[in-house]
Amino acid sequence: MIAAAEEERFCRVKYWAGFPVEAIRFCLSRAGVTPYELDHVGISRDPSANLHKKLLFALRRRASLHLIRQRLASMAEVRDARKELCAQLGVDPRGLRAQFHNVEHHRAHMASAFFVSPFQEAALLSVDGFGDFVSTMVGVGRGNRIEVLDAVNYPHSLGIFYTAVTQWLGFPKFGDEGKVQGLAAYGKPKYVEDLRRIVRLKPNGRFDLALDFFVHWAEGVDMTWEGASPQLGIIYSQKFLEKFGPARRPGGELTPHYTNMAASLQRCLEESEFHIVRHLRRRTGLKALCMAGGVALNSTFNGKVLPRTDFEDIYIQPAAGDAGTALGVAYYIYHQILDKPRAFVMNDASTGPCFRNGAVESALRQNNLAYRTYDLEKIPGRVAQLLAEGKIVGWFQGGMEWGPRALGNRSILADPRRATMKAVLNARIKHREPFRPFAPSVLAESTGEFFDQTYPDPFMLKVYNVLEHRRAEIPAVTHVDGTGRLQTVAREHNPLYWQLIREFQGITGVPVVLNTSFNENEPIVCRPEEAVECFLRTRMDALAIGEYLVEKEE
Secondary structure, three states, X not given: OOOXXXXXXXXXXXXXXXXXXXXXXXXXXXXXXXXXXXXXXXXOOOOOOOHHHHHHHHHHHOOOXXXXXXXXXXXXXXXXXXXXXXXXXXXXXXXXXXXXXXXOHHXXXXXXXXXXXXXXXXXXXXXXXXXXXXXXXEEEEEOOEEEEEEEEEOOOOHHHHHHHXXXXXXXXXXXXXXXXXXXXXXXXXXXXXXXXXXXXEEOOOEEEEOHHHEOHHHHOOOEEOOOOOOEEOOOEOHHHHHHHOOOOOOOOOOOHHHHHHHHHHHHHHHHHHHHHHHHHHHHHOOOEEEEEOHHHXXXXXXXXXXXXOOOOEEEOOOOOOHHHHHHHHHHHHHHHHOOOOOOOOOOOOOOOOOOOHHHHHHHHHHOOOOOEEOOHHHHHHHHHHHHHOOOOEEEXXXXXXXOOOOOOOEEEEXXXXXXXXXXXXXXHHHOOOOOOOOEEEEEHHHHHHHEOOOOOOOOOOEEEEEOHHHOOOOHHHOOOOOEEEEEEEOOOOOHHHHHHHHHHHHHHOOOEEEEEEOOOOOXXXXXXXXXXXXXXXXXXXXXXXXXXXXXXXX
């Protein structure tokens, strides 16, 4: 893989969902090719997939004319991908030789995980809201082939279920599901029995929803996104309100009623996923599991898979949500269609833009910032010293990460030993809800000294328990329930970031740093100019950007 990046990092609108023209330009530029040299283009939508099921559903439900028109318009957009690509890039269609491929949404998800995994064979699971009329798909990957075993069709969806309750909890924005995952630790699962009547587990790893608690099946999902972040209409129904009471107002008080619902929601989701995963293990007999889809970003569940199932290995690529289907269609075409052999494992997410010293120095000078220049190998030692002194440091190095997590290239770092650091970060920089935890980055070889599992997680997609006798040592990254969504840092995959944590360990005895994304209510920074702007408008103490270090005066 040569390059991968999300459009939101270029246009600076979080979750932006229009045509990804700047991301395409970046990938072509990094590869050194023009659009006319492309042989294949993939789209992770196939309007013809499950077409008979879509039609039957519309006829049985007497779908509204508005819903049918919405579906037809969406299908037309997907079919016009060639035309749109040429228009956006200023390309003459007559000179474009590329063959266009429509890959079914969940096949793209499964391909995105398996084809870049270290496994030659694995069980595959894709779970999200829905795509191409499917919400859940299971399969098997062997060599350069994936095979679909089963699927759960729309309108039954664990992603829809989780989003609906997230909305009821007062978090209506696209992507807010991660907040509820953090909130769940503050409640008790008092409503699990009620939710089990809404998500009903069936034989052979299947499930369905009690649809009268939702409106999406009758009215469709009211979703707009062109030129902006996606906006979702309300998914829960009046019956949900009658059962559980009024929805929380966004920003309103988080009473026990709502925190207990968050805990119940998380518990119910985990039970449903374990139901699928355990059946998949029995059916395939395979020891490795690859997961993808938006629900595969639920790190609390992910961290429980190995201890609580018979799977021995697990792989989730860093952009497990819909953005990662771009990765999936590329490898689906390469392996499944073109029959090319596998030769790549994704251990590193730094596939985005990186910048030379000249670009960095220019951004610093434009803002009249005084800076010191270091040999690059000396930067980690100085930053480690600043962190040990309680300073908050912006860390901008190498290629931008692919996926929603900052993994040591576009990060804000702090000392995990200070119990007040979470509140300090929120007050000075992040301005997040106080119930949301911050993440620990730990030296891979030291993981077992602080956590109850040692299985590597370089992409920060699993939650492990912090060992009880270690929690007082790293309180700023230990959640209220004694867990941490960790990132294991291996020397061979990110040597500079590994060195920084090692230097911090040398000073403090603790091989862990607090790592949060380099942003402030915006997409993670991409360019040096954005890093400098974020540094200046927040109360960070220092900025380590390439070979340059800026320290604010006290």
